[in-house]
Amino acid sequence: MNSYLLKNVHLYHQGIFKKTDILVKNGYIEKIDENITGFEPVIDLQGKYASHNFIDIHTHLREPGFEHKETIHTGSLSALYGGYGTIVAMANTLPCMDDLEAVEDFKQRVVHDACVNVYTYSAITENLKGQKLVDMAQLIQEDIVLGFSDDGKGVQNDDMMDLAMQLAGNLDSIIVAHCEDESELHGGCIHEGHYAKEHHLIGINSASEYKQVARDLDIVRQYHNRYHICHISTKETVDLLHQARQEGLCVSGEASPHHLILTEDNIQDCSPQYKMNPPLRSKEDHQALIKGLNEKTITVIATDHAPHAREEKATSIEKAPFGIIGLQHAFSLLYTYLVKKNLVSLETILDALTVGPAQVLRLDCQIQEGSLANLCIFDLNEHFIIEEKDLKSKSANTPFLGAECYGRIVANIVNGEYNDLEEK
Template identity: 45%
Template sequence: MGVIIKNVNQVLFNNELELCQIRMSNGVITEIGKNVKQAHDDKIIDGKGHVISPGFIDVHVHLREPGGEAKESIATGTNAAAKGGYTTICSMPNTNPVPDNHQTLDWLYERIQKTAKINVLPYASITKGLKGEELSNMKELKDAGAFAFTDDGVGIQTADQMLQAMEIVASLDLAVVAHCEDNSLIHSGVMHEGLTSERMHLKGIPSVCESVQIARDVLLAEATGCHYHVCHVSTKESVRVIRDAKRAGIRVTAEVTPHHLLLDESDITEANSNYKMNPPLRAKEDQQALLAGLLDGTIDFIATDHAPHTEEEKARGMNDAPFGIVGLETAFSLLYTHLVKNKIVTLKQLLDWLSVKPAQVFGMEVGSLKVGAKADLTLLDITKEWCIDKDTFLSKGRNTPFDKWEVTGKPVLTIVAGEIVFEEDYYV
């Protein structure tokens, strides 16, 4: 038995919509056309004229399990991802224990197999325990199925350690994925060092804290030939360094978050810790540089940095609350509303940044809508108007600055390997 989705619109290269049907069998797309072949026992799904896209991919997600299940679990995080239209996510290693050995990574894969709603590809850590002291056994971790290597949440502080890591990772043909932050420049900051931190009398994190480490690392990547990927770029100086590195032929890629594209420091009007994230919301000119970098290809794609925390933790205020906000269930709607509807980007560009480009950057066998591709698909109602309500999230995290925002566009059906893993109530 196969599955056929009828009456759906695919987005063409010229951003035009074309009505089509898609047939799936054994988890693979077997036919796309105006009238696909239908067997008597095929299951039929009515797409109701909505837009079909390759399933979204997020290479930067915190699932918190093991050790942080009060914040999120693999089950709740992947349910939230499916609701947001994501079919593949990559889980960060800042868990307890850290996946810095094959036993922990083996356990993580077993847990993913038992509880995940969608595809989950786990990172392994660059250093043991994320302590920045001793390198993990990366060959062992690759053999155990590590997606890539990162100490996300902490920057690698010495050039020598990053050089050694890049040499090893280059030999393994994987990527170093870097949270870029020079600890000597943080100065206990809790938000961007700028007009808002000055007005609110809070310690600021300077932009150079991020960009100076990227500048170091791109030269190390050039020396080693390693694929170097920059997490959550936030400053105009970082964009400039990455742009120059790409022009020099260095193998560097980068991501940006929805919140850094849509918000800046001026949006923080009170000491609300739902606006506290790392890197922080920067100045307006940084926000503009991020969008320009995305449009010209300096920044390759969008990732959410979904970082759930408990409400008790976030209630501690700007100085003491942990950094991070959730994003899986709101990313598409926010970006569609504020970028596509305002004609800043096209729908085709947005879908590429959410699916095609991350797959291309990391060589994934997903992220395409063609015969022979894995049947990971997202159906989008681009006319649906709705209000973001954190109390309806499937994630355990409620920490979002976008609560009560009015948006347009919503994922209504998410399919992984030909199977429905999420269906919006009003679509049924």
């Protein structure tokens, strides 16, 4: 259904909520006004809330190569139910997204199977090995490629990252950096904090993240290229990003919902469902992330949706793979555990899910007459429990099973098409 009248909706746009009606014809917003009549069908939203649908610029769809974990269809279906209209997939597939053949194959799979708009990054280096740059000039010509990322591995060689930044800058493209200095890693599985010590686990220190951030920002100061920091988890990284933005550099950073909600104190029974990279950090780190989000140092919330098959997580925390799923319930968790606890405003959360990522990747995020309708609708009063049977992902690796939430996504309009998520 792509022609309809939305009645009685609290629309969030450009920093404010306004009660209004929205007329959509043939997928495009024809009119936004306080009282529109004379059109059928009418969808009376009865005071529910709406915003531009969300944009996730960091998600792992696993296809091709790891379809036992997730597929383009199941991952994008999770995104649809989470209120997302656009997601950007990471390049660590098999084959790696590092040449035209792989990108073209991915593009055809998206056309056939995706439930929302799907883009991808190209790898920075061939097969994420950090040894040879991809053909950046060729790959960025593909409409589906929005930038370059070796996510899953940090680029260890300083000269290689320097060259990547220089070339990306010449192309007016962006480096989306997984910052992890492997010289600081010693086989750790969780943060190098009190929980690791108490349970005799090898820890992952904060320097493994912020040392590469510091290196990269120094390169940005030389080339003034576009640069984005993935999944910020440490207070030192927040400080480094704040300083760089104060200097006027074209840099940005994201935090994941799990790092904004949980700390090492939330880990239970050494469960591998709490194992992610970067790890859940200290209370001080968490407080710095919240402050960074509120002060607009961190302008993006990105899920780092990382599905793994059930049997892969059904082992010890030391042996299990890093990562949790996040697309379907990101908004509800953020609303419940940040907004309702008065840690972050609803407006800040919505901005970090919409205009923030749109600005980083230069995507359209307009809600105006004449624009394609891309809206998600949510009921802030609806209460529910996250249960495995309701997951749209192929995987269930999340510490949030059983969590009580408010703020259910009840409908998602993607490219004008109205998807009623309560009926499906």
